[in-house]
Amino acid sequence: MRQVTATRDEPRDADVVLPSHDDPVVRAGSELIGGPVGRHAEVRGPSGWWTPLRVMLAMVFVVSGLGIVEKEHCREHGWGAPGDFFHGCYSDIPALFFGRGLSDGDVPYVHQTEDHTVEYPVLTGAAMWVTAKLVPSDGSPDSRARWYFDINALALAMCAGVVVLATMKTAGRRPWDAAMVALAPGLLLAGTINWDLYAVALLGLGMWAWARRKPVAAGALIGLAAAAKFYPLFVLGPLLLLCWRAGKMREFWTATGAAVVAWAVVNVPVMIADFHGWSKFYRLSQERGAGFSSVWFLLQQQHHGVPGKWLNPLAGGLFVVACVAIAYVALRAPRRPRLPQLAFLTVAAFLLTNKVYSPQYVLWLIPLAVLARPRWRDFLIWQAAEAVHFFGIWMLLAGYPPGRPSRGLNDQPYGMTVAVHIAGTVWLCWVIVRDIYSPEHDPVRAGGDDDPAGGVLDGAPDARLIPTGDFGR
DSSP: OOOOOOSSSSSSSOOOOHHHHHHHHHHHHHHGSSSOOOOTTOOTOOOOOOOOOHHHHHHHHHHHHHHHHHHHHHHHOOTTTTTTTEEEEEEEEHHHHHHHHHHTTOOOTTTTTTTTOOSSSSHHHHHHHHHTSSSSSOOHHHHHHHHHHHHHHHHHHHHHHHHHHHHHHTTTTTTTGGHHHHHHHHHHHHEEEEEHHHHHHHHHHHHHHHHHHHHHHHHHHHHHHHHTGGGGGGGHHHHHHHHHHHTOOHHHHHHHHHHHHHHHHHHHHHHHOOOOHHHHHHHHEEEEEEEETTTTHHHHTTTTTOHHHHHHHHHHHHHHHHHHHHHHHHHSSSSSSOOHHHHHHHHHHHHHHHSSOOOOGGHHHHHHHHHOOOOOOHHHHHHHHHHHHHHHHHHHTTTTTTTSSOOOOOOHHHHHHHOOOOOOOHHHHHHHHHHHOOOOHHHHHHHHHOOOOOOTTTOOOOOSSSOOOOOOO
């Protein structure tokens, strides 16, 4: 494919990469409707109204609506009913509305009792509180829970739209890649389990700002994302490695400083108001044991569990080892990796080594996966593995406590669904590492681009900092 020139902000229609030309799966599927788009076709439609962004926003809102339909059993019968897990419609949102005192008007973190204290970072707590204020104070508990869920589902659908927008803009000449985010099975199934999409949206905006060469805005948005969920801070690691290799350390420190300031602005007031309440998230992260769907939980099921005092050092140590390996890849590769590639590998490494893997964590990886490896085949294989795990964890919980008569899974088949999730994530990591060492396999670089998400890194000078032989040769 020939290399083309386009502006960094808005590629011209002639420069846009069309999936039916670029992606084998889309090309094959397009035969059902007459084949790939012609060279002179009106991509935006005769009126010009159906732009790629509007098409993909329509997609994501339909998928978000279907996600609410998937929760309809719980909406109709009330959360907490015996069939929640069997029907795959469980959500933390209505449960925590009552369980964290939000239904009674409690302000998160501030002077809450220990069992009511919100266990999430402050921006997530703020979203929980603001949406709780919109719920009518009268009505039955089931009615109020439904109100709270629906209000949050609408807000999370808007966040999903922001994620699609940010992914599209960050992808440069490949805006249609964001359709994978819009149509992701993981978004449909897990989008309303918890409030993770706030952090995903903020991180997406931060990466878009970085792609636009705005390190201050990028850092501030990453810091705010980390104030909703901690994982966005991990993106600073890949930025450090890539800026070091490109000689762009000034931009890195600017973004990092902005991230620290933004995080502090929203956290310090809560820390001053009630440090014990504010620190609940960090204390729980330290104190919790092996959680569902982690490799540590599987070992525990097989009677090879890690003693509690060793769990944090082992889980943290494995993540550090994985980060060192990723750094080695980043500094050794013949050509500087793209930012989304390293970001995906880093967040995936955290999830694979973490003490718990909740089904909504797949949302963290979806936009990073699309930007790192924009191929429908690979994306759908990985998403299929995550869907297997999604139903596996609910079927396990449908049978809890163990030994209770139920229609749920026992430990062995559940463990297989977790193994499928792990294998799918590891496989996608391997494909991305292969792309890093052999850029001819990378759809973005094979199309003539360098790093559309890289901002100041895009087209920057490159220096391999570990001069070794090429991978696999």
